[in-house]
Amino acid sequence: MTSGLQQPEIDLVARTGAFLEEHVYSAEPALSSGGAEAQATLRDLQSRAKDAGLWALGHPTELGGSGLGLVPFLTVQEEQGRSEYGNFVFGSATRQDVLSLAAHGSDEVKERFLDALVTDGVTPSLAMTEPGVSGSDPLSLRTHARLDGNEWVINGLKSFVTGAENSPYYTVMCRTEPGVADRDAFTLILVPQGTRGVRLIRETPLLGLARGHWEVEFDDVRVPGDYAIGEPGRAFAIAQERLTVGRLLHAARWIGLARRAFDLMCVRLNERSAGGASLAKKQLMQQHVFECHAEILTTHLLAVEAARKIEVGDDARLEVGTLKVIGSRMQQIVVDRAVQVFGADGLTDDFALSAMYRVARFGRIYDGPDEVHIESVAKRLLRAYSK
Numbered sequence: 001m002t003s004g005l006q007q008p009e010i011d012l013v014a015r016t017g018a019f020l021e022e023h024v025y026s027a028e029p030a031l032s033s034g035g036a037e038a039q040a041t042l043r044d045l046q047s048r049a050k051d052a053g054l055w056a057l058g059h060p061t062e063l064g065g066s067g068l069g070l071v072p073f074l075t076v077q078e079e080q081g082r083s084e085y086g087n088f089v090f091g092s093a094t095r096q097d098v099l100s101l102a103a104h105g106s107d108e109v110k111e112r113f114l115d116a117l118v119t120d121g122v123t124p125s126l127a128m129t130e131p132g133v134s135g136s137d138p139l140s141l142r143t144h145a146r147l148d149g150n151e152w153v154i155n156g157l158k159s160f161v162t163g164a165e166n167s168p169y170y171t172v173m174c175r176t177e178p179g180v181a182d183r184d185a186f187t188l189i190l191v192p193q194g195t196r197g198v199r200l201i202r203e204t205p206l207l208g209l210a211r212g213h214w215e216v217e218f219d220d221v222r223v224p225g226d227y228a229i230g231e232p233g234r235a236f237a238i239a240q241e242r243l244t245v246g247r248l249l250h251a252a253r254w255i256g257l258a259r260r261a262f263d264l265m266c267v268r269l270n271e272r273s274a275g276g277a278s279l280a281k282k283q284l285m286q287q288h289v290f291e292c293h294a295e296i297l298t299t300h301l302l303a304v305e306a307a308r309k310i311e312v313g314d315d316a317r318l319e320v321g322t323l324k325v326i327g328s329r330m331q332q333i334v335v336d337r338a339v340q341v342f343g344a345d346g347l348t349d350d351f352a353l354s355a356m357y358r359v360a361r362f363g364r365i366y367d368g369p370d371e372v373h374i375e376s377v378a379k380r381l382l383r384a385y386s387k
């Protein structure tokens with residue numbers, strides 16, 4: 001949906017869709033196979049995306065991107081989200097890391113990593129969650145770091161570190177400030193891939209597939225003092241800066257994935273017959289079409305509203321918190337309805353839906369489970385009424 005966009009931006013959305021059709025959908029089985037083949041396929045697609053002028057569209061121009069504003073970039077991300085790999089193929093996945101590093105990284109880390117994040121599109125990993133404690137309650141995290149001379153020494157175990165085997169570095173959430181109030185006790189510390197003491201312990205399969213989510217141990221890991229991202233104790237404030245837009249863009253990609261499921265569902269309904277009549281003529285099937293259409297459209301409109309507020313500097317936490325919940329639910333239910341329409345075919349790997357079904361479930365847990373956002377949106381609303 002491109003209303004309100006300029007013609008060149010509309011063209012970018014259309015070209016993104018065409019690129020996915022021509023190059024990406026057919027490569028998804030290779031991309032999901034993992035290992036060297038997946039990496040080689042991704043590199044090839046990234047190189048084609050660069051040649052097509054579709055690379056790093058939302059990164060600022062001064063950092064090597066195309067500088068699309070947030071509202072048009074949101075629409076581009078929706079289109080990229082039609083494939084779970086779109087964010088990586090088009091070099092968009094590093095946008096929030098790049099902005100965070102540019103704003104808070106030392107000269108040394110910017111010099112070492114920033115340019116490669118934009119030009120190579122190699123995505124860093126965030127190492128926050130830990131086994132044995134609630135990821136929804138980051139104050140309970142136990143990984144710690146201390147300064148020894150001019151070096152941080154990090155110890156701890158992290159889980160569900162996405163992309164850990166190929167990332168250029170880990171951003172590790174560490175407790176660093178003993179005796180300080182909890183929210184001011186944590187620091188984000190950058191640990192380059194290959195640093196001594198970093199061990200990939202186990203690739204944790206999710207819903208039956210091992211796809212790059214790792215348990216990672218940090219055992220007396222040493223990095224220079226200026227590898228802290230921002231001032232010590234500022235981890236939550238810095239993480240919060242990137243999370244609002246990060247969640248908005250997650251939701252954009254969920255909208256894209258849901259649209260693709262919707263397209264597949266509608267084509268199938270028109271093609272398939274049961275009991276002597278087209279499935280498209282059956283009212284229970286038409287209800288799926290209506291519900292999916294209404295949910296995708298309303299989620300998109302909320303995402304645009306949130307992006308507009310962020311662009312003019314307004315507080316959009318209420319909109320983004322709401323979007324995180326209704327967007328992830330919408331994605332899951334739309335894909336589920338499409339699977340239902342496809343019958344058993346929808347569950348086989350012969351069609352894209354089964355892979356979409358799996359990733360659609362993830363969104364309700366990562367970046368804060370639904371309940372955490374429901375609670376925080378409700379509290380915010382109730383506070384307004386208490387005045």
Ligand SMILES: Cc1cc2nc3c(=O)[nH]c(=O)nc-3n(C[C@H](O)[C@H](O)[C@H](O)COP(=O)(O)OP(=O)(O)OC[C@H]3O[C@@H](n4cnc5c(N)ncnc54)[C@H](O)[C@@H]3O)c2cc1C
Pocket residue numbers: 125126127128129133134135136137159160161162206213362365366367368369370371372375
């Ligand atoms: C696909 C995927 C990728 C991920 N990638 C990363 C990554 O790259 N880096 C990283 O650090 N982590 C990552 N994670 C982990 C993710 O951030 C955590 O799973 C998430 O923060 C929730 O923490 P938890 O799993 O420990 O659940 P818990 O915190 O134990 O919560 C369990 C359940 O309790 C309920 N609950 C929690 N809090 C509340 C509340 N306040 N009120 C009511 N109910 C509540 C919810 O139903 C929740 O699902 C990833 C997870 C997934 C699924």
